[in-house]
Amino acid sequence: GAVVSQHPSWVICKSGTSVKIECRSLDFQATTMFWYRQFPKQSLMLMATSNEGSKATYEQGVEKDKFLINHASLTLSTLTVTSAHPEDSSFYICSGTAGGGGTDTQYFGPGTRLTVL
Amino acid sequence: EDQVTQSPEALRLQEGESSSLNCSYTVSGLRGLFWYRQDPGKGPEFLFTLYSAGEEKEKERLKATLTKKESFLHITAPKPEDSATYLCAVQAPLTQGGSEKLVFGKGTKLTVNP
Numbered sequence: 001g002a003v004v005s006q007h008p009s010w011v012i013c014k015s016g017t018s019v020k021i022e023c024r025s026l027d028f029q030a031t032t033m034f035w036y037r038q039f040p041k042q043s044l045m046l047m048a049t050s051n052e053g054s055k056a057t058y059e060q061g062v063e064k065d066k067f068l069i070n071h072a073s074l075t076l077s078t079l080t081v082t083s084a085h086p087e088d089s090s091f092y093i094c095s096g097t098a099g100g101g102g103t104d105t106q107y108f109g110p111g112t113r114l115t116v117l
Numbered sequence: 118e119d120q121v122t123q124s125p126e127a128l129r130l131q132e133g134e135s136s137s138l139n140c141s142y143t144v145s146g147l148r149g150l151f152w153y154r155q156d157p158g159k160g161p162e163f164l165f166t167l168y169s170a171g172e173e174k175e176k177e178r179l180k181a182t183l184t185k186k187e188s189f190l191h192i193t194a195p196k197p198e199d200s201a202t203y204l205c206a207v208q209a210p211l212t213q214g215g216s217e218k219l220v221f222g223k224g225t226k227l228t229v230n231p
Contacts, residue, residue, distance in 0.1 A: 093160045
């Protein structure tokens, strides 16, 4: 149980274009989803937290107009990287929790490797 | 500021050679400490959650323990398939409420040689 999928698993795009990444909880309803970014040999850095049907909460230093997050249903969240630049190249990972609070375990997707040329 | 420090950064073991990974943390109001395993190019895989000092949890060759300042992941008689990066994370409350976010350490890269 507690499976999260991401699509695509990797994407290469040109500088200035936008890329959408999907995150789906396959066997549970994710009331909260999280988006992380991981650079090589670095740990996961939280970008934003989103609750179904409401606006995402972004971490300090993360541009909300550049990284658009939509959590339209209890099983789907999307991250759109707008006007991508080479410095946005990274490994993007989402996670979901089933509960609305407390010490809910986060289950992670397999990640999406974004390369911006 | 909440911080998580893992040591060592990298660890090489021979198959069958037991050892421990350390996770030291400072957090205001620990709600839970999590251990994950991450294979190259993959997302983290959940291993354990620990909630209070003195708690221990086991899964196959892994045992996690927790004190008020640190957690240990003990690996008994490891096998090559245990090779991965092991991540420790603490759960601290969000200032605006809702589900609490995780703060991750940088991980320990474990290599088990046959």
